[in-house]
Amino acid sequence: MIILGIETSCDETAAALIKGDGERVVVLSNIVSSQVELHAPWGGVVPNLAAREHLKNILPVISQTIREANMKPQDIDLITVTAGPGLIPALLIGVNTAKTLAYVWKKPLMGIHHIEGHIYANFVSGGGSASTMEAEPPVNKDEEIGFPLLCLVVSGGHTQLILIKKHLNYEIIGQTLDDAAGEAFDKVARILGLKYPGGPEIAKMAAVWTSDVQTYQKNKEGHPMSILLPRPMIKSRDFNFSFSGLKTSVLYTTKKQKEFLEDPRFVSEMAHEFQQAVIDVLVFKTIKAARKYNPQTIILAGGVSANKELREQMGKAIEKNLPAIRYRIPDIKYSADNATMIAAAGYFRYQREKNKEKLFDNWKNLEADANLKL
Ligand code: KG4
Ligand code: ZN
Secondary structure, three states: OEEEEEEOOOOEEEEEEEEEEOOEEEEEEEEEEEOHHHHHHHOOOOHHHHHHHHHHHHHHHHHHHHHHOOOOHHHOOEEEEEEEOOOHHHHHHHHHHHHHHHHHHOOOEEEEEHHHHHHHHHHOOOOOOHHHHOOOOOOOHHHHHOOOEEEEEEOOOOEEEEEEOOOOOEEEEEEEOOOOHHHHHHHHHHHOOOOOOHHHHHHHHHHHHHHHHHHHHHOOOOOOOOOOOOOOOOOOOOOOEOOHHHHHHHHHHHHHOHHHHHOHHHHHHHHHHHHHHHHHHHHHHHHHHHHHHOOOEEEEEOHHHHOHHHHHHHHHHHHHHOOOOEEEOOOHHHOOOOOHHHHHHHHHHHHOOOOHHHHHHHHHHOOOOOOOOO
8 A cells, every 4th residue: 555654743754655555665756855944043943943844845755756756646555654752843834734534535643642653653664666666575564673672762842762562562661851852962072062953963962072082092191081970870770861961961061161162172072972872771771671672684764763872882881781683774765854754653553453444534523742652
């Protein structure tokens, strides 16, 4: 079956068409129109600006998605849209567009939880167009993944460890008590005078530090590392996290001596130490949770899962401590917000839906919910 996905929960206007077949999902087209440039001067997403931009872009993005997949609206079997959580003015554009299209095209409609979308990015078999699909049969990701799953969700709004015993069955075993990991990256980047969104900028500066240290070591100049940040809650007995104290440590250090910020070596060292502190806690708690819950597979989800160091260090820790557990991460292009993941989650949800007929009424029933629960 062919599924249209729509995502407008934050600052990306996204649409995608996928083909679901058995337990396989193949991407036919995936369009993301980013608003990063628009929000950068404000250092974060401005909800009403985001909504205005979504409104301008949503129909062109959907048209392009359908065109690139060589499809027609009649070919679509199901419409899926992010119903929450997210910024309400932004969510409303996607949800109301999806409701209108479901009514006009007479299609079933499903609202999807944004984090469920991020989780299902792990079930997407990669790119390709309708014409190349037959030539390159996708891997059966579902069989390859294997339940139970332990998922570390790390995005701009969420940091959670979720145990997934079977499809659509979520048990949150730990979460952040304050800032989400991505939020902490963005706030620390701002303190350090780096661009929005902060995650990729911190990662870039951290990599500069790593390469500088290698140069020092090669020249036998010793290790110049001097900043040490805490690893918050790493010793706590539960699986919860806390990142706001880390941000405060960075703030105090830079407040004490503002001239530090003029020194690129300080900024790159701080970026490196901050990133490493976050990764140390995420990896330690994930391994600890895996020892307790014994999953078959550990997966990552959310925008911060694009972080190369996190991807690699988590992989190494699993290999070293729990070699029997598989490790799967989403393709980088489906780590950040996109609509393919929403369509993929919708496909698995639709297959398990007992009353498919009622989905035809969702053009009048579906509502955006900024605080939607998983
Ligand atoms: O999942 P996402 O695209 O949007 C939300 O659902 O929130 O996540 C966005 C977050 C932002 O905080 C961004 O700074 C962070 O993901 N991010 C990264 C990286 N790329 C994006 N954080 C660390 N390293 C990265 N490479
Ligand atoms: Zn997201």
